[in-house]
Amino acid sequence: MAGRNRQIVLARRPVGTPVVEDFALRDAPMPSPGAGQVLLRHLYLSLDPAIRGWMSEARSYLPPIAIGAPVRSGTLSEVVESNLPAWPTGTLVQALAAWEEHSVVGKDALLGRIEPSPDIPLATMLSVLGGNGLTAYFGLFDVGQPKPGETVLVSAAAGGVGSVVGQLARRHGCRAVGLTSTPDKCAFLTDELGYDAAIPYKAYEPGAPLSRAIKDACPAGVDVFFDSVGGPILDAALSRLNVGARVALCGAISQINATEPPPGPRNYLQLLAKRARMQGFITLDFAARYDEARRHLREAILDGSLRYRDDIVEGLENAPAHLLRLFSGDHVGKLMVHLADPSTPAKHRTSTEQG
Amino acid sequence: MAGRNRQIVLARRPVGTPVVEDFALRDAPMPSPGAGQVLLRHLYLSLDPAIRGWMSEARSYLPPIAIGAPVRSGTLSEVVESNLPAWPTGTLVQALAAWEEHSVVGKDALLGRIEPSPDIPLATMLSVLGGNGLTAYFGLFDVGQPKPGETVLVSAAAGGVGSVVGQLARRHGCRAVGLTSTPDKCAFLTDELGYDAAIPYKAYEPGAPLSRAIKDACPAGVDVFFDSVGGPILDAALSRLNVGARVALCGAISQINATEPPPGPRNYLQLLAKRARMQGFITLDFAARYDEARRHLREAILDGSLRYRDDIVEGLENAPAHLLRLFSGDHVGKLMVHLADPSTPAKHRTSTEQG
Numbered sequence: 001m002a003g004r005n006r007q008i009v010l011a012r013r014p015v016g017t018p019v020v021e022d023f024a025l026r027d028a029p030m031p032s033p034g035a036g037q038v039l040l041r042h043l044y045l046s047l048d049p050a051i052r053g054w055m056s057e058a059r060s061y062l063p064p065i066a067i068g069a070p071v072r073s074g075t076l077s078e079v080v081e082s083n084l085p086a087w088p089t090g091t092l093v094q095a096l097a098a099w100e101e102h103s104v105v106g107k108d109a110l111l112g113r114i115e116p117s118p119d120i121p122l123a124t125m126l127s128v129l130g131g132n133g134l135t136a137y138f139g140l141f142d143v144g145q146p147k148p149g150e151t152v153l154v155s156a157a158a159g160g161v162g163s164v165v166g167q168l169a170r171r172h173g174c175r176a177v178g179l180t181s182t183p184d185k186c187a188f189l190t191d192e193l194g195y196d197a198a199i200p201y202k203a204y205e206p207g208a209p210l211s212r213a214i215k216d217a218c219p220a221g222v223d224v225f226f227d228s229v230g231g232p233i234l235d236a237a238l239s240r241l242n243v244g245a246r247v248a249l250c251g252a253i254s255q256i257n258a259t260e261p262p263p264g265p266r267n268y269l270q271l272l273a274k275r276a277r278m279q280g281f282i283t284l285d286f287a288a289r290y291d292e293a294r295r296h297l298r299e300a301i302l303d304g305s306l307r308y309r310d311d312i313v314e315g316l317e318n319a320p321a322h323l324l325r326l327f328s329g330d331h332v333g334k335l336m337v338h339l340a341d342p343s344t345p346a347k348h349r350t351s352t353e354q355g
Numbered sequence: 356m357a358g359r360n361r362q363i364v365l366a367r368r369p370v371g372t373p374v375v376e377d378f379a380l381r382d383a384p385m386p387s388p389g390a391g392q393v394l395l396r397h398l399y400l401s402l403d404p405a406i407r408g409w410m411s412e413a414r415s416y417l418p419p420i421a422i423g424a425p426v427r428s429g430t431l432s433e434v435v436e437s438n439l440p441a442w443p444t445g446t447l448v449q450a451l452a453a454w455e456e457h458s459v460v461g462k463d464a465l466l467g468r469i470e471p472s473p474d475i476p477l478a479t480m481l482s483v484l485g486g487n488g489l490t491a492y493f494g495l496f497d498v499g500q501p502k503p504g505e506t507v508l509v510s511a512a513a514g515g516v517g518s519v520v521g522q523l524a525r526r527h528g529c530r531a532v533g534l535t536s537t538p539d540k541c542a543f544l545t546d547e548l549g550y551d552a553a554i555p556y557k558a559y560e561p562g563a564p565l566s567r568a569i570k571d572a573c574p575a576g577v578d579v580f581f582d583s584v585g586g587p588i589l590d591a592a593l594s595r596l597n598v599g600a601r602v603a604l605c606g607a608i609s610q611i612n613a614t615e616p617p618p619g620p621r622n623y624l625q626l627l628a629k630r631a632r633m634q635g636f637i638t639l640d641f642a643a644r645y646d647e648a649r650r651h652l653r654e655a656i657l658d659g660s661l662r663y664r665d666d667i668v669e670g671l672e673n674a675p676a677h678l679l680r681l682f683s684g685d686h687v688g689k690l691m692v693h694l695a696d697p698s699t700p701a702k703h704r705t706s707t708e709q710g
Contacts (some may be wrong), residue, residue, distance in 0.1 A: 048665045060628050230624070269585070272635030273415050274606045280627030331408030 004154030007070040007100035007320050014055055017257040017327050022055070023071065023320040031104040032081075034060045038110070039081035040095055040103045044126050044312070046074035047323045047335035049228070051205045052256045059287060061282050065177060070098035071319070076114060076126040077103070078342050084110075092116060094130055099319050101339060112290050118266045119302060121310070123343070127334035128164055128301065128308045130295050131283060135250060136164035137293040139226055141172075143248035143279050148173030150223035153214065153240075155233050156186040156253060157195065160334035161306060164227045164297075171305045172222075175286045179233055181329045188332055193307055198235045204310070205265060206232030211239045221245075231262060238267035247271075247278035358385045362425040362455035369410055371481055372612040373684050375443050377410070378426065378526035378675040381708060385435075386459040393465070395458045397449055398697060400483050401429035402486045402678045402690035403515070404583070407611045412702035414642035416637055425453035426674070431469060431481040432458070433697050439465075447471065454674050454693060467645050471674060474657060476665070477697070482661045482689035483519055484649055485624070485658065486638060490520035490605060492648040496527075498634050503528030505578035508569065508595075511608060512550065513540040515689035519652075520581045521550045529579075532572045534588055536684045543687055548662055561587030566594045569671045576600075584609045586617060600625075602633035610681060611660050648683055664688030 004027045011024040033039045054065045054072050067070050075098075079091040084107055087093065092114035097103040114125045127133070139161075146152050151171035156162040157178025166176035166189065178189040178198045186198035197217040204210040214222070214236055221242035227234050230252030240249070255262045271278055286293070300306035311333050313322045318337060325331045359382045366379040379417045380653035388394045409420045430453075434446040439462055442448065444450065447469040452458040469480045473646055482488070494516075501507050511517040512533025521531035533544040533553045541553035552572040559565040569577070575588050576597035582589050585607030593602070610617045626633055630657050641648070654662035666688050668677045673692060 152526035155487065198400070235619070238649045250626070251627065252624055255624070262622045264615045264621040266619040268619045268623065268633070269604070269607055269610070269635075271633060272637070274638055275635055275640060277632050277634035278623070278626060280624070282627070282630055285630060290585055 005027070005030045005100055005102045006055075007072050007098070007318055008316060009064045010055060010236060012067060013057060014052075014260045018052065018320075020320045020323060024204065025317055026069075027124070028100070029297075030102060033077050033083050033104045035083055036105050038079045038084050038087050039107050040075070040077035040093070040097055040105060041080045041113055041343075042075045042077045042097065042101060042103065043092075044123050045099055045316075045319055045337040045340065046076075047319070047326060047337065048131060048253050049253050049256055049326055050301075051323060057297055061284075069125070070100045070103075073097065073099050073130050074111075074126065075103070076122070076130070077187055080343075090343075092122075092125075094126065099316065099337075101316065106170040108113055110282075111287065112294075116342075117298075118194050120298070123310050123312055123338070124308070126336060127160060127310050131296055132160040132334055133164050133297040134286070134293050135253070135283045136226075137296060138167060138283055139248045139250050139281055139288070140165050140224070142286070143281045144226055144246050146172055146174045146224045146225035149175075150176060151175045151218045151220055151264065152221045152224040152226065153177045153179065153218060153237055155179045155228045155229040155237070156200065157189055158332050159228065161191075161228060161250060162226070163333060164306065167193055167306045168296075168300065170194055170196070170261050171300055175220070176216075179213075179214075179237075185332060194305075195310040201233060206236065210236040210343065214240045225350055226250060229251070230265075233257060233308070234265050235267045238265055238270040239275045241270055241276045243276070245274055247276065249278060249280040253327070271333050310336060312336045312338050314338050347350055359383070360385045360455055360457050361671055362453070363671060364423055364425050366412060366419045367422060369407075369612075370411060370496055371614045373407065373410065375675045375679070380672055383425075383455070385457060387436050388459045390438055392459050392461050393434045393439050393442050395432035395448070395452055395460060396428070396435045396698075397430045397432045397456060397458065397694050398447075399431040399453065399478050400454055400674055400680060400692040400694065401431070401481050401486055401672065402692065403486060404428060404606050404608050404611055404681055406678060407468075407527065407682070407694045417553065424514050425455045425458075428452065429466075429481065429486050430455050430458070431477070431485070435698075442468075443626070445698075447477075447480075454671065454692075456671065460656065465671075466639075467649075471697075472653075478665050478667055478693070479656075480662070480663050481691060482515060483661065484652055487515040487518050487643055487689050488652040489641070489648050490516045490638045491523060491581075492651060493638055493644070494603045494605050494636055495520050495579070496522055497641070499527045499579035499581055499601050501527055501579045504530075505572045506532060506575055506597075507579040507581065508532045508534070508545060508573060508577045509581045510534045510584040510592070512544055512553065513687045514583065515584060516579070516605060518544075518548055518688060519661065520587075521652075522548055522661045523655065524579070525549055525551070526655055530573075530575070532569075534569075534584070534592075542689060549660075549670050556588060560590065562608055565591040569595045574668060577648045579603065581605060583607070585620075586610060588622045590622045591601060593620055593625040596625055596629045596631045598629050598631070600629055600631040604635040608682070669690045 189195040231254035544550040586609035
């Protein structure tokens, strides 16, 4: 396949919060798949906090993005050339690829087939039915292990993952309480997503005031805390754990741009007093059970108990600026970039409105 | 029963590390058991870090010791007057009572019957076969869940609990590595207790140097960390966790005398990168399974794989000074106070030497 391949590469390692100058648009030659590889044409890019981690030098569960390399990203893509019989041309896939128009990948980067559905917009396959929903599902049910009647507290509750966690918890028979930045987002949580209560954490001083706000919203204490934020919010939540509580560590967006190691959770000894546990998880570890999770999430969408917003911008060149909205708190729901539509006849809805 | 009852009471709340002036010796009237109660004569007092927690104002899993009240303590005691048919006069018991010659308690404070054994010194029933051994057993096996071949790292490894943890881990087929203050204690761990390796943590700067020392002693990484210390030692251990590791939180002796909240573990996000968990536990929660644990510990003593030292001082009045040795690091093994011998004919050995 001839032609050029536009990419967004990492121009330099960000110091603190990334800025658009940390990225550069580049023309690269169109890659060609070797044995055991496919060529993907990307339709949507998924913008997630994990990307910020990969931009740093520190090795995490995946190596850092190299300077000059395209930014690693979840994608929803179409196979346009294939040397993998199990992934023929025309297949729609969820992949771990990069911010570019096309990528060559092997089968390890192909995270699952996307089956378009007339009921559900294609982009949603990358949000609620993609990484965000999968993260919410495994973090809540496998790590958090909520029992009906328990209280589930969620940080970053208006974000792509958190907005799903609370709704799955409610559908499971739990009380769902969300922490988010502003009263506007609180209204989104309670009025649109059905959270039982929401706390605008910026209205409270860290420490005792925030801890009291959590107590007021969780009068029976906290049985499961699903944390994507860390910092003072984690400390306040630890102070309200019930005996036997579970803390599911999904991330620490409050710390992700820190230029020096931020303090750890002072209240960690609450884990001892409350015989509680704090456990980290990586969604990729559950790859063998993605179908189970997608069935659960699809049912929840179709029965009306899982509502969501997809926040989609047009064009590869807008990916950096859209990513930065993750860190400003200036968004609700899942951030994605739309690059192209499938070349195969679409059975799916193209609108992102919910039915 | 007439007479006086000598007590050590809490004279004032300690600020930072306790001093002997925080305690006072007092003569109280001999108490008399009411319905559903027994009168205990204490033979041995158990000196444990938990006592320091109870001396503070903060409510933990038990309420604080009141100013002027006798210091709460584990004891090995004889029932000398009983209104509880299941606990007749002459029974030897492990109890949660206080630093006094006699206590009146109800059945909730009676933690188990002590069956003297000709093979094992009576005091050991309160150390390796008492709270220390039980804490080591449940923390290691139920919270840490080690598999044979894994590496188990233990902090405060020369202490009453830690010295048991490492030996149980080795007997289970694990590599046991201990953290302790000085090279002398390291020699005790490796030469006397059979630890595979020991790290004199005071020889290393916190942070990277201590983390490297752990790496050298745990070349295959850390699968289970049994922590009774907290602070920089916990942080260094977190930096060496393997994927799927378990941190059993037993306590935080490094923080127990802090006058303001010490920083939390900066490296807690290693729990995320390594899909690891950190879990607190309280030995009392496992009371229904104490017999199982005592059988395991007794077998380990008798087959020679569990060695220990009991560090016993004579006389109630010496309890405060002996307790303070917990915080100076100036001890090896379990600290106890001997008050009296059983009035029933002794079947047990009176020496604390091992066979």
